[in-house]
Amino acid sequence: MTGDFKFDTLSLHAGHSPDSRHGSRAVPIHQTTSYVFQDSEHAAALFNLEVGGHIYSRISNPTVAVLEQRLCALEGGIGAVATSSGMSALFLTVLALCSQGDHIVSSSQMYGANINLFQHTLSRYGITTTFVAPNDPEAIAEAIQPNTKMVFGEVIGNPGMDVMDVPAVGKIAADAGVPLVIDATFNTPWLMKPLEQGANIVIHSLTKWIGGHGVALGGVVIDGGNFDWGQNDRFPTLTEPHFGFQGVNLYEEFGPAAFITRVRTEGMYNIGPSLSPTNAFHLIQGIETLGLRMERHMTNTQKMLEFLQGHEAISWIKHPSLPDHPDHEVAKRLMPKGAGSIIGCGIKGGRDAGRAFIESVSVASHLANVGDAKTLVIHPGSTTHSHITPEAMQAAGLSDDMIRISVGLEDFDDLKADFTQALKKASKVGEST
Amino acid sequence: MKTTLNTAEVFASTGGREFNASGDVIMFVHGSGQSHLGYMLQGRYFANRGWDVLVPDMPAHGLSGGAPLTSIEDMADWHVALMDQLGVKSAHVVGHSQGGLIALEMARRSGDRVRGLSLVGCALAIPVNDMLLGLARDKEPAAINAMVDWGHGPVGHAHDHTMPGQSHLYYGRQLMEANETGALFADLSACAAYSTGADAAAALSCPAQAILGQRDKMTPLKFGLQMAKAIGDETPTVIPNAGHMLPNEHPVEVNRALRTFFEAQK
Numbered sequence: 104m105t106g107d108f109k110f111d112t113l114s115l116h117a118g119h120s121p122d123s124r125h126g127s128r129a130v131p132i133h134q135t136t137s138y139v140f141q142d143s144e145h146a147a148a149l150f151n152l153e154v155g156g157h158i159y160s161r162i163s164n165p166t167v168a169v170l171e172q173r174l175c176a177l178e179g180g181i182g183a184v185a186t187s188s189g190m191s192a193l194f195l196t197v198l199a200l201c202s203q204g205d206h207i208v209s210s211s212q213m214y215g216a217n218i219n220l221f222q223h224t225l226s227r228y229g230i231t232t233t234f235v236a237p238n239d240p241e242a243i244a245e246a247i248q249p250n251t252k253m254v255f256g257e258v259i260g261n262p263g264m265d266v267m268d269v270p271a272v273g274k275i276a277a278d279a280g281v282p283l284v285i286d287a288t289f290n291t292p293w294l295m296k297p298l299e300q301g302a303n304i305v306i307h308s309l310t311k312w313i314g315g316h317g318v319a320l321g322g323v324v325i326d327g328g329n330f331d332w333g334q335n336d337r338f339p340t341l342t343e344p345h346f347g348f349q350g351v352n353l354y355e356e357f358g359p360a361a362f363i364t365r366v367r368t369e370g371m372y373n374i375g376p377s378l379s380p381t382n383a384f385h386l387i388q389g390i391e392t393l394g395l396r397m398e399r400h401m402t403n404t405q406k407m408l409e410f411l412q413g414h415e416a417i418s419w420i421k422h423p424s425l426p427d428h429p430d431h432e433v434a435k436r437l438m439p440k441g442a443g444s445i446i447g448c449g450i451k452g453g454r455d456a457g458r459a460f461i462e463s464v465s466v467a468s469h470l471a472n473v474g475d476a477k478t479l480v481i482h483p484g485s486t487t488h489s490h491i492t493p494e495a496m497q498a499a500g501l502s503d504d505m506i507r508i509s510v511g512l513e514d515f516d517d518l519k520a521d522f523t524q525a526l527k528k529a530s531k532v533g534e535s536t
Numbered sequence: 537m538k539t540t541l542n543t544a545e546v547f548a549s550t551g552g553r554e555f556n557a558s559g560d561v562i563m564f565v566h567g568s569g570q571s572h573l574g575y576m577l578q579g580r581y582f583a584n585r586g587w588d589v590l591v592p593d594m595p596a597h598g599l600s601g602g603a604p605l606t607s608i609e610d611m612a613d614w615h616v617a618l619m620d621q622l623g624v625k626s627a628h629v630v631g632h633s634q635g636g637l638i639a640l641e642m643a644r645r646s647g648d649r650v651r652g653l654s655l656v657g658c659a660l661a662i663p664v665n666d667m668l669l670g671l672a673r674d675k676e677p678a679a680i681n682a683m684v685d686w687g688h689g690p691v692g693h694a695h696d697h698t699m700p701g702q703s704h705l706y707y708g709r710q711l712m713e714a715n716e717t718g719a720l721f722a723d724l725s726a727c728a729a730y731s732t733g734a735d736a737a738a739a740l741s742c743p744a745q746a747i748l749g750q751r752d753k754m755t756p757l758k759f760g761l762q763m764a765k766a767i768g769d770e771t772p773t774v775i776p777n778a779g780h781m782l783p784n785e786h787p788v789e790v791n792r793a794l795r796t797f798f799e800a801q802k
Contacts, residue, residue: 107685108693117695153581154788155698163700171701181707182699328710333599351552355599356580358573359710360702367701 110177110293111394118172132384133165151349152368162371166380170387174313174323177292177390178305181328182363184371185321185383189288189308190216191376192322193255196284196304198374199340199365200252203229208246210237210256212263212500213286215487217255237267238430244275251281252337253304258297259289259423259434259443261473262483262507263500266423266430269437273301280337282330282362288312288474289445293397294438298327304362309386311474312444315396319385321378324366328359341365347372396476396512401441403518404510410519411448416456416526416533418504421447444511445473449504450526452533457504458485459532463525466517467508478511478518537590541614541621544602548572548592548618551583557623559588562798565615565642566591567633567657568723569683569712571598574632577698577787578794587798590627592618596716604722608634608730612641616649628652628798632783633755634662634727640767643744644736652801653744653767654794657752657780659759660733660766664724672721677713679720684708686753689779691786704785737766745769745797747790749778 108116119130138157140146148154157163171183186192197220201207209221211234221232233246237256247254254276256267269285276283282303287295291312297305307313309321332341332354341361344350348368353361371377378386408425411417423434423442434442450456460482461469467478471487481487484503493503511518537548537555549572562582564575572579572591583589594611595602605611615638619627626649631639636658643650671679684705691697692704712720746764748757757774764772773793778786 113695120691120694120696147584148581151580151584152699153577153584154791155577155700157700165700168697168700172695172697172703175701175703175706176695179706180703181710182702184701328707329713331714349552351580355547355549356552357576358571358598359707359714363701 113173113176114393115391117176118169130166130169130384130387132380134380135164136160152364160380161375161377162367164377164380164383166387167378167383170378170383170390171323173387173390174307174325178296178325179298179327180305180325182360183323183325184363184366185309185323185378187322187376187378188320189286189306189310189322190220192306192308192324193217193220193286195366195370195374195376196306196324197225197230197253198370199362200282200338201225201230202340204250205230206248206251207232208243208251208254209234210260210265210267211235212237212260212265213257214261217286237265238433240268240271240275243272244279247275247279247281251279253282253284255284255286257286257289258295258437259445261289261445262447264421264423264428264443264445264447266434266437266442268433269297269300269302277301280335289443290438291393291397293394294440294443298325298329300437303327303330310472312397312400313393314386314389315393315474315476316385316389317472317475317477319382321382321386324363326360326363326366330362332361399512400444400510403512403515404441404444404446406515407446407508407510407518410522411446414526416451416530418449418451444509446508446510448506448508449502450506450529450533452504452529454484454503456529456533457482457506460506460525460529461485463528464521466513466521473507473509475509476512478513479509481507483507539618539621541618542602544595545600546592546595546618547599548590549579551579551581551589551591553583553589555590555622556588558625560586560802561588561590561624561627563615563619563624563627563629564589564591565629565631565635565638566594566597567635568727569680569715569720570632570635571711571715573598573711575783578630578783578791581787581791582794585795590622590624596719596722598715604716604719605726606722607726608637608641609645611638611726612645615642616646619649625649626651628654628801630654630656630794631658632656633658633780634723637662637727637730637733640733640736643742644732644739647739647741650742652742652797653740654747654797655744655763655767656747656790657749657755657760657782658746658763659755660737660763661731662727662755664728669721669724669728672724676717676720680709680712684712687780689749689751689781689785690777692779692781698787704781708781733763734766737763740767743797743801745793746772747782747793748772748774749780749782749786750774750776751778752780754780
């Protein structure tokens with residue numbers, strides 16, 4: 104390959120050069136735990152990170168490395184570490200930056216497991232978090248403390264679909280000498296590249312749109328290399344001798360790659376949430392069609408929005424591309440090709456009508472995932488949040504009648520027919536309650 | 537390692553090892569718009585194998601302060617002054633690209649301080665076209681993008697890397713953008729103005745080697761081979777399918793060639 108390649112070309116080729124011995128065009132699955140050293144000196148050189156290569160698949164693996172390099176190419180990152188899930192990617196990021204007594208500023212409107220990690224798990228280890236609305240840059244600025252090590256948020260919040268003004272928050276974080284870490288799962292680099300908009304680190308759950316097929320879990324941390332870790336004394340994990348690596352100062356020896364080197368040399372060595380090579384292979388197959396799929400996701404989402412807007416059984420619709428969404432202008436500026444394929448909507452008739460709708464769809468699947476090629480639906484009021492009061496759901500940005508739709512790639516005529524018949528059944532239930 | 541030279545703070549990587557100025561010192565000299573990080577895969581490799589490694593950042597580059605130097609001759613004198621400051625009597629000097637011109641000039645001006653010379657991705661002259669000079673002066677990010685694009689070979693453009701999960705192109709951009717504004721223009725201007733490489737090569741009195749990229753667009757192979765002949769290297773190392781950024785893109789081949797040469801000098 105030569106030249107400066109575009110998105111769809113990188114999706115197919117980046118990170119992989121066919122090997123000279125076998126010439127396999129597809130990325131091979133290196134299903135191995137470990138790698139034969141050439142001699143003792145080679146082994147020592149690998150452990151010292153003097154030469155590239157692999158030691159043990161908990162730390163790195165050739166198939167996983169292709170996935171990491173492909174994602175770097177698509178996001179504009181200098182280095183990446185793939186993990187077993189999006190949650191472990193977030194945890195390794197925190198681990199590389201934070202120690203006991205440190206602080207995080209985080210979006211208050213995001214995936215429940217993220218909230219739980221910050222609020223309940225990390226707090227047990229002395230890392231505290233201030234939660235702030237993602238679309239309130241002033242509040243984010245005010246929440247930053249001298250011991251704050253990262254500002255964190257999602258571009259498109261899950262499930263509330265608030266949109267963070269990444270350039271504005273990125274400037275606030277940069278002015279305070281703190282990195283902005285972004286979970287870009289809902290937008291993917293096809294809709295928006297956070298590193299080009301002022302973010303410093305990007306995290307994905309690869310399980311969702313990046314893979315797109317729903318067959319493999321995975322996560323990734325991507326380092327933009329655009330944050331100066333030595334500008335202040337906030338980041339001793341990167342600017343003081345690293346215990347696990349001959350006391351080397353990562354900032355001095357690896358420069359822009361200090362953070363991602365710490366993620367691998369501490370996170371993967373000492374915690375080890377490694378991605379299996381087979382899952383990496385499946386995720387690579389997904390990436391090859393990411394651009395094509397995202398285009399269809401956006402087309403079908405637009406059609407679905409138009410369908411729902413005109414339907415008598417729908418009481419409200421939430422999507423950042425709609426003019427009445429509070430973050431519509433930000434979404435339009437940051438994601439001109441579309442604001443994701445998740446739609447929130449209310450079914451008239453409340454919780455019972457919502458349950459009836461969910462149990463009546465047949466093309467769409469009722470399950471707890473998003474970003475699949477297949478259309479997915481869930482009714483939080485009768486499933487994930489069924490034990491929670493309407494008031495508590497409202498505080499979490501949810502409502503009793505809410506349906507979350509992850510719009511897939513089916514022929515829209517079939518989706519429309521499926522939703523029409525399911526909404527009809529929901530309406531009957533709603534009328535009788 | 538940090539020291540002060542001409543009132544400015546200077547950073548030099550020692551490959552993560554204690555530095556012994558009276559040991560077998562290798563000094564790596566970086567190229568235009570680069571820093572010690574351009575030798576990330578050489579510094580620790582040789583430091584962990586018994587050599588005493590010094591990879592300085594020139595003023596306004598990497599972690600060094602001060603104003604950028606403006607001629608190859610001044611850059612050569614600065615490196616010799618740094619050797620004086622640290623008590624290094626002589627060193628094997630490795631120069632990549634512009635660093636090769638500096639190394640050649642160090643040998644010409646202070647021959648007793650250079651025990652051997654390794655010129656990587658280099659030529660006797662490195663002319664810089666007006667368009668790139670103009671970009672470096674007026675639109676530095678565009679100049680960096682152009683150099684990163686031209687500098688990297690097929691491996692870099694394929695986003696392949698010997699270090700798992702890393703990208704040559706984006707790392708290269710961040711490395712260059714971390715330097716002080718104006719440093720790149722000063723470097724390229726110095727390269728463009730330097731015209732005595734052939735004289736320096738003719739005056740060489742130490743062993744010298746050339747390590748060249750077959751597909752180098754910035755110092756094309758035919759000029760690299762002319763340089764090899766001028767410095768007396770009858771068997772230059774030519775790395776197949778390699779571009780200009782040899783030390784990071786092809787570290788195994790570069791380190792093998794350097795090590796063979798260093799060991800032959802012992």
